[in-house]
Amino acid sequence: MFNSKQWNYIQKGFHLTSRQTEIAKLVCQGLNNNQIAKKCHITYNTARTHIAHICAKIAVRGRAELILRLIKVAEHAR
Numbered sequence: 001m002f003n004s005k006q007w008n009y010i011q012k013g014f015h016l017t018s019r020q021t022e023i024a025k026l027v028c029q030g031l032n033n034n035q036i037a038k039k040c041h042i043t044y045n046t047a048r049t050h051i052a053h054i055c056a057k058i059a060v061r062g063r064a065e066l067i068l069r070l071i072k073v074a075e076h077a078r
Helices: 004-014 018-028 033-040 044-058 063-077
Strands: none
Touching: 004 018, 004 063, 018 033, 018 044, 018 063, 033 044, 044 063
């Protein structure tokens, strides 16, 4: 969805860890919590917790808002 420059901008701008950035990328690809958990070799609850922390850092209330906010922010990094 975004190039590496945009992800770097997002990661630094929101102070995301590398793991949170990885999870955010998977959310943007449309994966659900179960799919994220399997892909990252973590539990469902850990995936859910990562997403909750990402949403808190970015000040959004859910996946849809998260994706829309990231799209808006990534436009500035082009």
